[in-house]
Amino acid sequence: MAVIRDMIPPFELYQPSGVEDAVRLVGEHGDQGWVLAGGLDTFDWLKDRIKRPAAVIDLGGVAELGGISETDDGGLEIGAMARLTAVAESGDVRSRFPLLAEAAGLVATPQIRNQGTLGGNIVQDTRCWYYRSGWPCYRAGGNVCYAGTSRSMNREHCILGASRCVAVNPSDTAPALVALDAEMTVANASGERTYAARDFFIGPEIDITRMTVLEPGDLLTRVRLPAPQPGARWYFEKIRDRKSWDFSLASVASVLHVDGDVVRDARIVVNGVAPYPVRSDAAEAVARGRAPDDETGQMAGEAAVQDARALRHNDYKIALMRNLVKRSVRDAA
Amino acid sequence: MEFLRHAINPWGDDVLLGVSWDLIWAAVVVGALFVVGHALMVPKKTGDETVDPDEARDLPDKVLRHTTGARAFHWSMTVAMFVLLVTSFFPLVGIQFPWVTIHWVAGFGLILTVLYHIWHVFAKQDFRTMLVGGKDVAEGVLALKKALRATDAEAPRPGKYPADQKMFHHVAGVVTVGAIVTGVLMMYRIDHVLWEQNPYLFGDAAWGVIYVIHGLCGVGLIFLVIAHVYFAVRPEKRWMTWSMINGWITRDKYLQNHDPKRWEVVDREAGTASRDAGSGG
Numbered sequence: 001m002a003v004i005r006d007m008i009p010p011f012e013l014y015q016p017s018g019v020e021d022a023v024r025l026v027g028e029h030g031d032q033g034w035v036l037a038g039g040l041d042t043f044d045w046l047k048d049r050i051k052r053p054a055a056v057i058d059l060g061g062v063a064e065l066g067g068i069s070e071t072d073d074g075g076l077e078i079g080a081m082a083r084l085t086a087v088a089e090s091g092d093v094r095s096r097f098p099l100l101a102e103a104a105g106l107v108a109t110p111q112i113r114n115q116g117t118l119g120g121n122i123v124q125d126t127r128c129w130y131y132r133s134g135w136p137c138y139r140a141g142g143n144v145c146y147a148g149t150s151r152s153m154n155r156e157h158c159i160l161g162a163s164r165c166v167a168v169n170p171s172d173t174a175p176a177l178v179a180l181d182a183e184m185t186v187a188n189a190s191g192e193r194t195y196a197a198r199d200f201f202i203g204p205e206i207d208i209t210r211m212t213v214l215e216p217g218d219l220l221t222r223v224r225l226p227a228p229q230p231g232a233r234w235y236f237e238k239i240r241d242r243k244s245w246d247f248s249l250a251s252v253a254s255v256l257h258v259d260g261d262v263v264r265d266a267r268i269v270v271n272g273v274a275p276y277p278v279r280s281d282a283a284e285a286v287a288r289g290r291a292p293d294d295e296t297g298q299m300a301g302e303a304a305v306q307d308a309r310a311l312r313h314n315d316y317k318i319a320l321m322r323n324l325v326k327r328s329v330r331d332a333a
Numbered sequence: 334m335e336f337l338r339h340a341i342n343p344w345g346d347d348v349l350l351g352v353s354w355d356l357i358w359a360a361v362v363v364g365a366l367f368v369v370g371h372a373l374m375v376p377k378k379t380g381d382e383t384v385d386p387d388e389a390r391d392l393p394d395k396v397l398r399h400t401t402g403a404r405a406f407h408w409s410m411t412v413a414m415f416v417l418l419v420t421s422f423f424p425l426v427g428i429q430f431p432w433v434t435i436h437w438v439a440g441f442g443l444i445l446t447v448l449y450h451i452w453h454v455f456a457k458q459d460f461r462t463m464l465v466g467g468k469d470v471a472e473g474v475l476a477l478k479k480a481l482r483a484t485d486a487e488a489p490r491p492g493k494y495p496a497d498q499k500m501f502h503h504v505a506g507v508v509t510v511g512a513i514v515t516g517v518l519m520m521y522r523i524d525h526v527l528w529e530q531n532p533y534l535f536g537d538a539a540w541g542v543i544y545v546i547h548g549l550c551g552v553g554l555i556f557l558v559i560a561h562v563y564f565a566v567r568p569e570k571r572w573m574t575w576s577m578i579n580g581w582i583t584r585d586k587y588l589q590n591h592d593p594k595r596w597e598v599v600d601r602e603a604g605t606a607s608r609d610a611g612s613g614g
Contacts, residue, residue, distance in 0.1 A: 136340030136348050143350055143544055144522050144532045151533070163433055164523050205431035207424070 008046045012055045019187065022062050023219050027189035029055040031216035036060070037081060037120035040112055045125075050134045065119075065221060068092060074227030080119025080220045084173075085110070087118050097225055099234040099253055103176035106238045109245045119220045122174055122184075122200075123212050126167035126275070127247055128157065138164045138208045148311065155313040156249060159305075159321065161274030163205035166311060168272050172238060174201060175253040175271040177223060178279055179234075185222040186214060192221070201276035211275065232257050233292070233332035237324055239272075248272045250320045254328035256292055263287045263296070268328055270304065273321050280304040283325050297330035334359065337545065342537075349541025352548030354425050360552045364559030371563070375480045384588040392588075392598055395581040398493075398573075402457060406450045407577055413443040417512075418558065421551055437525060440516050447513065462493045462596075465503070469496040492595035505557050512550035515543045 011034070016022040026033055034053035036042050037060075045051040059065060065081035068090050076092055087093055088105035107113055107121060125132075126139070128147055136142030147154045148166040157166040174197070177184075182197040200212055214220060233256040240246035250272040257265040266284040271277040282303035290296040301322035308318045338350040399407070416439035420432040454460045468489075473496035478484040494502070522532045522540070535543070565574045572590075576582045587593075 134341075134343045136342055136350065140340070141338075141350070142340055142348070143519075143540070146532070148524060149530060149532055162524060163431065202429075203431075205433060206429045 008043070009049055009052050011046075011053055013058060014055060015058045015061050017061045017063075019062055019064055019221060022057060022059055022065075023187045023189065023221075025055070025057045026219045027217040029053075029057070033057055033216070035219060038083070038116040040108075040116050041120060041124045044132070048132070048134065050132065071224065071227075076225045078118055078223045078225070080117060080122075080222060082118045084113040084116045084118060084121060087173075088113060096228050097180060099180060099236050099255065100173065100176045100225070102236045103173045103238075103251075103253060106236075107172045112245075118173060118223060121171050122177070122223070123214060123220055124171060126211060127170045128165075128167035129153075131167060138204065139167060141209060150312050152311070153313065154311040156247075156272075157311055157314055158274045159308040159310050159314060159317045160278055161203045161205075161276060162309070163203060163208070163275075165204040165208050165275060167204075167275055169201060169211055169274070169276050170247045171271065171277070172248060172251060175251055175269040175277040176236060177225075178269040178277045179253040179255045179267045180225055180228075181255075181267065183224045183226075184220055185224065186218050187221045188218045194224075197223075198277075198279055203275045229257055235328040235332040237327060239320060239324070250317055250324060252321075252324035252328045254325075254332055256287070256329070256332045258292055258332075261291045263290055263292050263329075266329070268300065268304070268325055270321055270324060273308070273317055280325060282306060283329070287329050292329050292332060294326075294330050297326035297328075300329045301326035346537070348537045349545065351541070351544035352552065356548070356552045357422055357425060357555065360555040361559070364556045367556070367560060368563045371480075374482075382589045384585050388588050388593055389584060392584045392593075394584055396584060396587040396598060397580055398576040398582045399580050400457070401580065402453050404577055404580060406446055406453060410443060410446040410450070413439050413446055414509075414554065414558065417443060418551070418554060422555070433523065434525075437516070437520055437523070440513065443509070444513055444517075447509065463499055463502060465496070465499050469499060472496045473500065490590060490592035490595070492592060495590075501557070501561065505554075505561075508550045508553045508557060511546055512554065515547035515550065518543050519547060 014025045016025055026035060032054040034042065034046075034051065034056045036056050036058040042056075046053075059081055062081060065079040066083070066086075067077075067079045068082055068086065069077050070092065071077050076096065078087060078093075084104045084107050088101050088107075090101070093104075094101045104113070104118065104121075107116060128137075128139070130146035130152075131137050131139050134140070135146050136144075137147075138145050145165050146152060147157050148162065148164075154166060156168065158168045177197040178201075180197075184195045184197060184200045186193050186195065195213055202210060202213055212220075235252065235254045235256075238248045238251040240248050248271065250270060252268070252270050254266065254268045256263050266287040268280045268283045268287070269277050270280060280300075280303070283300040286300045286303045287296055290299075301324075304325040305318050305322045308321065310318055334355045335353045336356065338353050340348045340350055342348050417436060420436040420439065424430065424432050454463075469491070472488050472491060475484065475486060475488045476495070476497060479486070479488065518534070520527070521530060521534045524530045532540075564570050572582055572586045582590075587598075
C-alpha cells in the first residue's frame, strides 16, 4: 500500500496571477509540471509520493479563471477555477443549467465543494486504487492492469470501454457537461483549442496514461455551455456507497427535448462505468420518437448496457446502469 | 539515452518494464545512417553485363523466381508487419488511436502467414535454397570486402539466393519469431476473446524480460524494414523486387545474377527454376 507521509517531496512552487503567465509556466515545465487547482486530488498524489512533479503551478491567484459569465448567445462561460459551491449555487447556473448545478452540488462534501474547482473535478484522475497506490500499471506507464483480472478487487471498475485498463472516470460534473453539450477551452503555448465535452474525455484505447485530451503543457481554462433549449428536460442521479460523502459508483445525466409527448432529441450520459463519460448512442436512439415513459426508459436501459461486460466483482453495475438510464428517460423533468 | 524502463512498486521492488522507447529513434537513425552510408560507399552495377550464349541456349525468356504462393506470403506478411509497426510505434511517438486490438489481430495475421510460409517451404519448395553453407560465407565475405572496396575480385554467382539475402532472411526470421512468441505471451496480460487473461502467468522479472525481448524485436524490425525497403528500391536490385510482384525474372538477369549450375532451370518450357545445388559446401 502507499505510504502516506507528512512531508511532500520538494518542488518549485509557481503562483501566476494571470492566465498568460499560467499557460507559459505550464508549457515551460511540460511533463515535469503539475497544475494545482483546488488541491483535493493533487495533495493525495503528492503526499503519497506517487507523483513527484518538479514544479507546481498554483492557479489560486488567477482570478480571471474563476468567473461565471453570460455569453452573447445566451449560454454561460465558467472559468476552470470556479469553485464547485459557486457553480452549484450560482443563480445563472441554477436557472438555466440546473443539471450542472445538481451535479456540482452532489460532489463530496460542502467543505470539499468550497475548495474544489470545476476544472479540477473535470480533469481529476481515476480512483483505481492499484493505480493510486503506485503500482506500475498500464496507466502508470507499466505493462499490466492489476484491477482487470479474475483475482482483482474491481467492484468499482468499468463495465464498458475497457482497453487493458479498467479504471473509471470519477467526475460528477463530467457527465452533466457532456449531456449539456458543453465545450472545453484548452490553452497552451500555441494558442487555444476548443473541444466538445464528449471528445474532451478519452479512453485507454487512445492513451492509457491520460483521461482527457490534456497533454503536458495544456491548461483547461474555461467551460462554455451553449444556450439551453426552451422546454428541455433533464435528469441527474448519482449512486454511491455512502449517501453523505463518496465518489459515485455510477451516475447518469440526461437532457431530453420533448415535443408534445415525444422525445425529439436526447443526450444520455453515464459515468462511473467506463474510463470516460459514456454517451449512450443506443439508448438515445431508442428514446427518440417515443414517449418518455416507463416502457421507453426500460428499452433505453437495455440498449445502454447491451455491450456491457462485467469484471468479477462489478456485475451489479450493469443493472445499475440499466436502471439509471431508464430513470433518466422516464423521470426527466 | 536509457535502454531499459524500470518502475518501483509500492513494496520498493524494482520492476523491469521493457526497453526504452528512445530506441525507436535510435533504430531510425541507425537505419538512416546505414542507407546513406551504403548508398555512398557501394557502387552501383554498371548494367553492361553480358551473358554466355551457351548458357542461354534452351532457356526460356522468363524464369520463375517466386511462385504465386511465395509472393502471396511475402505481401501478406508485409501488410501484417506494417500494421504491427504502425500500431506499436505510432502511438509511442504521439499519434494516438485505438491500436491494441488492431495490433494483436495483425499479430495473428503474421502468425498465419509464417505458418503458411513454413508449410509452403517444406511441402512445395526446396528449403535448402535458403541454407547458409561454406560457399555462402566465403561469398558474403567477398561481397563485403568488395562493398568496402577492399578487393576487386568478382564474387561468384550464387544459387537462387545470394548470401546477403539468406542472412537477412535468417535475422528477420529470428527477430520475427521472437516478436511473435513474446507477443503471444503478452496477450495473457490483456483482455481479448481468445483466452482468459492471466497477468500472473509469470513473475514481474520474467514479464520484464518478455517485454524487453518484444521491444528489442520490434525496434530491430524497424531497422530491418528500413534496410529491406532500401535494397528493394536500389536500381540494380529492382529486377528482384519486380520478381516479387510478377514472379519471374528475365533470362539475362537469371544468367547474370545466378549460377545455373547452382540454381538449375528444371522445366525449361515453363521456365521453372527450383533446383538449388549451391547451398552446401
